[in-house]
Amino acid sequence: MKDARPLATALADPISVLEFTPDDWTSLLTIARAERLDGSLAYRLADLPLPDVVARALEDARAQAAFDRTQALWEVEMAHRALSPAGIEPILLKGSAFAFAGLPAGLGRLIGDLDILVPRDRLDDAEAALIRAGFEWVKDNEYDQGYYRQWMHELPPLIHRDRETMIDVHHTILPLTARRTPDAAALIEASVEIAPGLRVLNAADMIVHAVTHLLADGDLAGGLRNLWDIDRLLRLFASTPGFWDELDERAALHEMRAPLGLALRLTNRLYATPVPPRLAGYDRMRDLLFVRRMLARDGWGRPIRPVNRLGFYIRSHWIRMPPVMLARHLWTKAKAK
Numbered sequence: 001m002k003d004a005r006p007l008a009t010a011l012a013d014p015i016s017v018l019e020f021t022p023d024d025w026t027s028l029l030t031i032a033r034a035e036r037l038d039g040s041l042a043y044r045l046a047d048l049p050l051p052d053v054v055a056r057a058l059e060d061a062r063a064q065a066a067f068d069r070t071q072a073l074w075e076v077e078m079a080h081r082a083l084s085p086a087g088i089e090p091i092l093l094k095g096s097a098f099a100f101a102g103l104p105a106g107l108g109r110l111i112g113d114l115d116i117l118v119p120r121d122r123l124d125d126a127e128a129a130l131i132r133a134g135f136e137w138v139k140d141n142e143y144d145q146g147y148y149r150q151w152m153h154e155l156p157p158l159i160h161r162d163r164e165t166m167i168d169v170h171h172t173i174l175p176l177t178a179r180r181t182p183d184a185a186a187l188i189e190a191s192v193e194i195a196p197g198l199r200v201l202n203a204a205d206m207i208v209h210a211v212t213h214l215l216a217d218g219d220l221a222g223g224l225r226n227l228w229d230i231d232r233l234l235r236l237f238a239s240t241p242g243f244w245d246e247l248d249e250r251a252a253l254h255e256m257r258a259p260l261g262l263a264l265r266l267t268n269r270l271y272a273t274p275v276p277p278r279l280a281g282y283d284r285m286r287d288l289l290f291v292r293r294m295l296a297r298d299g300w301g302r303p304i305r306p307v308n309r310l311g312f313y314i315r316s317h318w319i320r321m322p323p324v325m326l327a328r329h330l331w332t333k334a335k336a337k
Contacts, residue, residue, distance in 0.1 A: 001027040003300040004224060007037065008270040008295070011228060014044050025054050027299035032061075034301035035224045039065030039108035065108045069099045072111040075165050076198065077099055079114060082133035084197050086125045090116035090127045091199045093170065093209065098229070101200050103231035109225075113157070113166040117201075119188055120171035127155055127169070134160050135167065151177050173212050173254075175320050180216055182208070182254035204250040205239045211251075212235065215259040219309070219316035222272070223294040230263055231271040244276050266290055 006028055009016050020028065032038040042058035042065070050058070076096055083090055089096075093115035098106030118126045135158040139145065148156040154170040172184035187209075191199040201209055207230060214226040251260040261279050264280040265287050267273040293312050296305040303309060 001031065002036065003295040003304065004031050005270075005295050005299045007031045007035065007041070008224060011037070011041060011044055012231075012271040014048060017045060017050075018048065022051070023299075025051065029054070029057055030301040031297050034297055036110045036222065037225050037228065039068075039110050040225075040228060041108070042109035062108065065110060068109075069106065069119070071165070072096045072099050072114065075163075075167070076113045078133070078160075078163075079167060080117060080197055082129050083118075083126060086122075086129045086231045088118055088122055088126055088129065089193075089197050089199055090126075091188065091201060092117055092194070092203070092227075093117055093173075094213065095200070097200045100198070101194050103233070104236055105229045107232075109229075113168050115168045117168060117170045117173070117184075117187065117191075120184065123155060123169065123171055130158055130167065130169070136161050136164060138166065151175060172207045173209050174216060178216065178320055180212075180255040180259075182212065182256065186253055199242075203233075203240065203243065204247045205254075207233050207237070207247060208251050208254050208256050211256055211259050211263040212254075215262060216256070216319060220290070220293045223290075227263070227267050227270060227294065231267045231273045234264075234267065234273055234275065238274065243277060248279055262286070262290065266294070270294065 001024070005120060006016075006024070010028060017025075017028070020199075028041075029038065032041045038058075038061040042061040044225045045058060046062070072095060076092060079090055092100055095106065095109050095111035096114050097103075098109060099111060111296070137145070138157040138159050139148070139155075142249055145156055148154065153172045153175050154168050157166055157168055159166045164196065173182050173187065186202060187205050188204060190202045192202050194200045200206065210226060210230045210233060214220070214223060247260070248257070260277060260282040264273075264275040264284070265283070268275050268280065269287065269291060289311075294309050296303055296309055298304050
Protein backbone atom coordinates (compact mmCIF):
# COMPACT_ATOMS: atom_id res chain seq x y z
CA MET A 1 0.00 0.00 0.00
CA LYS A 2 1.49 3.32 -1.04
CA ASP A 3 -0.50 5.32 1.52
CA ALA A 4 -3.41 5.09 3.97
CA ARG A 5 -6.22 5.31 1.42
CA PRO A 6 -7.14 1.60 1.71
CA LEU A 7 -7.82 2.18 5.41
CA ALA A 8 -10.22 5.01 4.63
CA THR A 9 -11.85 2.86 1.96
CA ALA A 10 -12.19 -0.11 4.33
CA LEU A 11 -13.92 2.05 6.93
CA ALA A 12 -16.29 3.55 4.37
CA ASP A 13 -16.91 0.31 2.46
CA PRO A 14 -15.98 -2.81 4.47
CA ILE A 15 -16.67 -5.10 1.50
CA SER A 16 -13.53 -3.67 -0.14
CA VAL A 17 -11.33 -5.91 2.07
CA LEU A 18 -12.70 -9.22 0.83
CA GLU A 19 -10.11 -9.51 -1.96
CA PHE A 20 -7.14 -8.60 0.25
CA THR A 21 -3.95 -10.64 0.12
CA PRO A 22 -1.98 -11.47 3.30
CA ASP A 23 0.37 -8.55 2.55
CA ASP A 24 -2.61 -6.23 2.13
CA TRP A 25 -3.94 -7.28 5.53
CA THR A 26 -0.56 -6.70 7.17
CA SER A 27 -0.39 -3.19 5.76
CA LEU A 28 -4.01 -2.36 6.58
CA LEU A 29 -3.72 -3.43 10.22
CA THR A 30 -0.36 -1.69 10.63
CA ILE A 31 -1.68 1.59 9.24
CA ALA A 32 -4.85 1.30 11.34
CA ARG A 33 -2.80 0.89 14.53
CA ALA A 34 -0.60 3.84 13.61
CA GLU A 35 -3.70 6.00 13.05
CA ARG A 36 -5.37 4.65 16.24
CA LEU A 37 -8.26 3.40 14.12
CA ASP A 38 -7.80 -0.33 14.66
CA GLY A 39 -10.70 -0.49 17.13
CA SER A 40 -13.02 1.35 14.76
CA LEU A 41 -11.91 -0.87 11.89
CA ALA A 42 -12.48 -3.98 14.00
CA TYR A 43 -16.12 -3.07 14.58
CA ARG A 44 -16.67 -2.15 10.94
CA LEU A 45 -15.39 -5.55 9.77
CA ALA A 46 -16.93 -7.61 12.57
CA ASP A 47 -19.57 -9.36 10.43
CA LEU A 48 -17.33 -10.27 7.49
CA PRO A 49 -15.67 -13.62 6.78
CA LEU A 50 -12.02 -12.91 7.54
CA PRO A 51 -8.80 -14.95 7.70
CA ASP A 52 -8.35 -16.45 11.17
CA VAL A 53 -5.24 -14.47 11.99
CA VAL A 54 -6.94 -11.22 10.96
CA ALA A 55 -10.08 -12.06 12.93
CA ARG A 56 -7.96 -12.66 16.05
CA ALA A 57 -6.11 -9.37 15.62
CA LEU A 58 -9.37 -7.48 15.23
CA GLU A 59 -10.85 -9.24 18.26
CA ASP A 60 -7.87 -7.99 20.28
CA ALA A 61 -8.50 -4.49 18.95
CA ARG A 62 -12.15 -4.66 20.02
CA ALA A 63 -11.09 -5.84 23.48
CA GLN A 64 -8.66 -2.93 23.81
CA ALA A 65 -11.32 -0.47 22.69
CA ALA A 66 -13.77 -1.91 25.23
CA PHE A 67 -11.16 -1.56 27.97
CA ASP A 68 -10.48 2.04 26.93
CA ARG A 69 -14.20 2.77 27.03
CA THR A 70 -14.58 1.33 30.53
CA GLN A 71 -11.59 3.32 31.76
CA ALA A 72 -12.88 6.49 30.11
CA LEU A 73 -16.30 6.12 31.73
CA TRP A 74 -14.66 5.57 35.11
CA GLU A 75 -12.63 8.77 34.66
CA VAL A 76 -15.85 10.61 33.82
CA GLU A 77 -17.31 9.36 37.09
CA MET A 78 -14.19 10.39 39.03
CA ALA A 79 -14.29 13.88 37.52
CA HIS A 80 -17.97 14.15 38.36
CA ARG A 81 -17.30 13.17 41.97
CA ALA A 82 -14.49 15.71 42.21
CA LEU A 83 -16.38 18.62 40.64
CA SER A 84 -19.96 18.17 41.81
CA PRO A 85 -19.32 19.39 45.41
CA ALA A 86 -18.19 22.69 43.83
CA GLY A 87 -21.41 22.88 41.81
CA ILE A 88 -19.55 22.43 38.50
CA GLU A 89 -21.26 20.45 35.72
CA PRO A 90 -18.48 19.52 33.28
CA ILE A 91 -19.26 19.29 29.58
CA LEU A 92 -17.67 16.12 28.19
CA LEU A 93 -15.73 16.52 24.95
CA LYS A 94 -14.50 14.23 22.18
CA GLY A 95 -14.09 10.51 22.87
CA SER A 96 -15.43 10.53 26.40
CA ALA A 97 -18.55 12.36 25.25
CA PHE A 98 -19.11 9.88 22.43
CA ALA A 99 -18.69 6.91 24.78
CA PHE A 100 -20.83 8.30 27.60
CA ALA A 101 -23.63 9.33 25.24
CA GLY A 102 -23.51 5.98 23.42
CA LEU A 103 -22.90 7.60 20.03
CA PRO A 104 -21.73 5.59 17.00
CA ALA A 105 -18.59 7.75 16.93
CA GLY A 106 -17.58 6.05 20.17
CA LEU A 107 -17.83 2.50 18.81
CA GLY A 108 -14.31 1.07 18.81
CA ARG A 109 -12.77 4.49 19.39
CA LEU A 110 -9.57 4.52 21.41
CA ILE A 111 -9.85 7.19 24.10
CA GLY A 112 -6.89 8.96 25.65
CA ASP A 113 -7.21 11.87 28.04
CA LEU A 114 -10.47 13.03 29.54
CA ASP A 115 -11.40 16.38 28.00
CA ILE A 116 -13.98 18.59 29.70
CA LEU A 117 -15.28 22.13 29.20
CA VAL A 118 -16.17 24.42 32.11
CA PRO A 119 -17.01 28.15 32.25
CA ARG A 120 -13.88 30.28 32.41
CA ASP A 121 -15.01 31.94 35.63
CA ARG A 122 -15.07 28.48 37.27
CA LEU A 123 -11.54 27.45 36.25
CA ASP A 124 -10.02 28.22 39.65
CA ASP A 125 -12.73 26.22 41.40
CA ALA A 126 -12.32 23.30 38.99
CA GLU A 127 -8.55 23.35 39.40
CA ALA A 128 -8.76 23.34 43.20
CA ALA A 129 -11.33 20.53 43.21
CA LEU A 130 -9.26 18.31 40.93
CA ILE A 131 -6.07 18.88 42.91
CA ARG A 132 -7.93 17.91 46.10
CA ALA A 133 -9.02 14.75 44.27
CA GLY A 134 -5.41 13.72 43.61
CA PHE A 135 -4.48 15.38 40.33
CA GLU A 136 -1.08 17.02 39.80
CA TRP A 137 0.45 19.22 37.10
CA VAL A 138 2.20 17.58 34.17
CA LYS A 139 3.89 20.88 33.29
CA ASP A 140 4.95 22.67 36.47
CA ASN A 141 7.62 25.08 35.22
CA GLU A 142 6.84 28.78 35.47
CA TYR A 143 6.85 29.52 31.74
CA ASP A 144 4.46 26.72 30.76
CA GLN A 145 2.10 27.47 33.63
CA GLY A 146 2.01 31.15 32.71
CA TYR A 147 1.64 30.46 28.99
CA TYR A 148 -1.29 28.09 29.42
CA ARG A 149 -3.10 30.39 31.83
CA GLN A 150 -2.67 33.52 29.74
CA TRP A 151 -3.01 32.28 26.18
CA MET A 152 -4.36 28.75 25.93
CA HIS A 153 -7.90 27.37 25.79
CA GLU A 154 -7.29 25.05 28.73
CA LEU A 155 -5.49 24.68 32.01
CA PRO A 156 -2.09 22.99 31.95
CA PRO A 157 -2.65 19.21 31.71
CA LEU A 158 -3.29 17.37 34.97
CA ILE A 159 -2.43 13.75 35.79
CA HIS A 160 -3.77 11.70 38.66
CA ARG A 161 -1.01 10.65 41.02
CA ASP A 162 -2.39 7.12 41.54
CA ARG A 163 -4.33 6.23 38.39
CA GLU A 164 -1.87 8.03 36.06
CA THR A 165 -4.76 9.24 33.91
CA MET A 166 -4.84 12.72 32.43
CA ILE A 167 -7.53 15.37 32.29
CA ASP A 168 -7.61 18.51 30.12
CA VAL A 169 -9.85 21.24 31.50
CA HIS A 170 -10.97 23.57 28.68
CA HIS A 171 -12.71 26.91 28.95
CA THR A 172 -13.09 27.25 25.16
CA ILE A 173 -12.15 25.16 22.12
CA LEU A 174 -9.34 27.18 20.50
CA PRO A 175 -6.32 28.99 21.98
CA LEU A 176 -6.98 32.62 22.82
CA THR A 177 -4.20 33.53 20.36
CA ALA A 178 -5.94 31.82 17.42
CA ARG A 179 -7.33 33.80 14.51
CA ARG A 180 -10.81 32.35 15.00
CA THR A 181 -12.82 32.95 18.18
CA PRO A 182 -15.48 30.35 18.99
CA ASP A 183 -18.22 31.54 21.34
CA ALA A 184 -17.52 29.57 24.52
CA ALA A 185 -20.54 30.99 26.33
CA ALA A 186 -22.81 29.83 23.50
CA LEU A 187 -21.26 26.35 23.60
CA ILE A 188 -21.99 26.08 27.30
CA GLU A 189 -25.46 27.59 27.12
CA ALA A 190 -26.59 25.21 24.37
CA SER A 191 -25.05 22.10 25.95
CA VAL A 192 -27.30 19.16 26.82
CA GLU A 193 -27.58 17.31 30.13
CA ILE A 194 -26.73 13.67 29.51
CA ALA A 195 -26.86 12.56 33.17
CA PRO A 196 -27.26 14.39 36.48
CA GLY A 197 -24.33 16.80 36.74
CA LEU A 198 -22.84 15.88 33.35
CA ARG A 199 -23.37 17.50 29.95
CA VAL A 200 -22.32 17.19 26.31
CA LEU A 201 -22.30 19.73 23.48
CA ASN A 202 -25.41 19.86 21.34
CA ALA A 203 -25.32 18.04 18.00
CA ALA A 204 -24.21 20.95 15.81
CA ASP A 205 -21.63 22.22 18.31
CA MET A 206 -20.26 18.70 18.72
CA ILE A 207 -19.50 18.61 15.00
CA VAL A 208 -18.12 22.15 15.00
CA HIS A 209 -15.78 21.15 17.84
CA ALA A 210 -14.67 18.04 15.92
CA VAL A 211 -13.97 20.26 12.90
CA THR A 212 -12.06 22.69 15.10
CA HIS A 213 -9.96 19.90 16.57
CA LEU A 214 -9.21 18.53 13.10
CA LEU A 215 -8.48 21.68 11.09
CA ALA A 216 -7.88 24.68 13.34
CA ASP A 217 -5.85 23.32 16.25
CA GLY A 218 -3.01 21.16 14.94
CA ASP A 219 -0.95 19.70 12.10
CA LEU A 220 -3.50 17.00 11.11
CA ALA A 221 -1.69 14.26 13.01
CA GLY A 222 -4.43 11.73 13.66
CA GLY A 223 -6.50 13.39 10.98
CA LEU A 224 -8.11 10.21 9.67
CA ARG A 225 -9.45 9.36 13.12
CA ASN A 226 -10.77 12.87 13.71
CA LEU A 227 -12.39 12.87 10.27
CA TRP A 228 -13.97 9.49 11.04
CA ASP A 229 -15.55 11.09 14.14
CA ILE A 230 -17.07 13.73 11.87
CA ASP A 231 -18.38 11.13 9.43
CA ARG A 232 -20.06 9.15 12.23
CA LEU A 233 -21.61 12.27 13.77
CA LEU A 234 -22.87 13.61 10.45
CA ARG A 235 -24.49 10.33 9.47
CA LEU A 236 -26.20 10.16 12.87
CA PHE A 237 -27.54 13.71 13.02
CA ALA A 238 -28.25 14.38 9.33
CA SER A 239 -31.72 12.83 9.52
CA THR A 240 -32.84 15.35 12.16
CA PRO A 241 -35.11 17.97 10.54
CA GLY A 242 -33.34 21.31 10.16
CA PHE A 243 -29.95 19.87 11.15
CA TRP A 244 -27.92 21.25 8.23
CA ASP A 245 -29.29 24.77 8.69
CA GLU A 246 -28.49 24.64 12.39
CA LEU A 247 -24.99 23.36 11.67
CA ASP A 248 -24.43 26.24 9.26
CA GLU A 249 -25.68 28.75 11.82
CA ARG A 250 -23.55 27.38 14.64
CA ALA A 251 -20.46 27.23 12.42
CA ALA A 252 -20.99 30.90 11.52
CA LEU A 253 -21.45 31.81 15.19
CA HIS A 254 -18.17 30.12 16.10
CA GLU A 255 -16.27 31.57 13.08
CA MET A 256 -15.83 28.07 11.68
CA ARG A 257 -17.82 28.19 8.46
CA ALA A 258 -14.82 27.81 6.12
CA PRO A 259 -13.24 24.96 8.14
CA LEU A 260 -16.64 23.25 8.25
CA GLY A 261 -16.88 23.39 4.46
CA LEU A 262 -13.39 21.91 4.14
CA ALA A 263 -14.21 19.14 6.63
CA LEU A 264 -17.39 18.28 4.75
CA ARG A 265 -15.46 17.99 1.50
CA LEU A 266 -12.75 15.85 3.10
CA THR A 267 -15.14 13.45 4.75
CA ASN A 268 -17.03 13.13 1.46
CA ARG A 269 -13.79 12.45 -0.43
CA LEU A 270 -12.37 9.91 2.01
CA TYR A 271 -15.45 8.31 3.62
CA ALA A 272 -18.17 9.04 1.01
CA THR A 273 -20.18 10.92 3.63
CA PRO A 274 -23.31 12.49 2.11
CA VAL A 275 -22.99 16.26 2.53
CA PRO A 276 -24.90 19.22 1.05
CA PRO A 277 -22.84 20.97 -1.69
CA ARG A 278 -24.12 24.38 -0.55
CA LEU A 279 -22.25 23.97 2.75
CA ALA A 280 -19.27 22.04 1.44
CA GLY A 281 -18.24 24.43 -1.32
CA TYR A 282 -15.43 23.60 -3.75
CA ASP A 283 -11.64 24.02 -3.58
CA ARG A 284 -10.00 21.11 -5.41
CA MET A 285 -6.34 22.10 -5.04
CA ARG A 286 -6.59 22.85 -1.34
CA ASP A 287 -8.48 19.64 -0.72
CA LEU A 288 -5.79 17.59 -2.46
CA LEU A 289 -3.10 19.00 -0.16
CA PHE A 290 -5.15 18.06 2.91
CA VAL A 291 -5.94 14.59 1.57
CA ARG A 292 -2.23 13.94 0.89
CA ARG A 293 -1.41 14.91 4.47
CA MET A 294 -4.13 12.76 6.00
CA LEU A 295 -3.08 9.69 4.01
CA ALA A 296 0.65 10.14 4.61
CA ARG A 297 1.59 6.66 5.85
CA ASP A 298 3.22 3.82 3.95
CA GLY A 299 2.34 0.13 4.17
CA TRP A 300 4.50 -0.20 7.30
CA GLY A 301 2.62 2.57 9.08
CA ARG A 302 5.54 4.97 8.78
CA PRO A 303 5.03 8.68 8.07
CA ILE A 304 5.74 9.68 4.47
CA ARG A 305 5.63 12.90 2.40
CA PRO A 306 7.93 14.91 4.71
CA VAL A 307 7.59 18.20 2.81
CA ASN A 308 3.82 18.00 2.97
CA ARG A 309 3.89 17.16 6.68
CA LEU A 310 6.35 19.97 7.40
CA GLY A 311 4.07 22.42 5.65
CA PHE A 312 1.17 21.41 7.88
CA TYR A 313 3.37 21.57 10.97
CA ILE A 314 4.26 25.18 10.12
CA ARG A 315 0.60 25.90 9.36
CA SER A 316 -0.45 24.55 12.76
CA HIS A 317 1.71 27.13 14.52
CA TRP A 318 0.84 29.92 12.10
CA ILE A 319 -2.90 29.65 12.74
CA ARG A 320 -2.50 29.37 16.51
CA MET A 321 -0.77 32.69 17.21
CA PRO A 322 0.54 35.89 15.60
CA PRO A 323 4.06 35.68 14.06
CA VAL A 324 5.88 37.79 16.69
CA MET A 325 4.33 35.85 19.55
CA LEU A 326 5.10 32.58 17.76
CA ALA A 327 8.76 33.50 17.31
CA ARG A 328 9.07 34.52 20.97
CA HIS A 329 7.34 31.32 22.13
CA LEU A 330 9.51 29.01 19.99
CA TRP A 331 12.67 30.83 21.08
CA THR A 332 11.75 30.49 24.75
CA LYS A 333 10.98 26.78 24.36
CA ALA A 334 14.22 26.19 22.43
CA LYS A 335 16.29 27.85 25.18
CA ALA A 336 14.62 25.66 27.80
CA LYS A 337 15.75 22.43 26.11
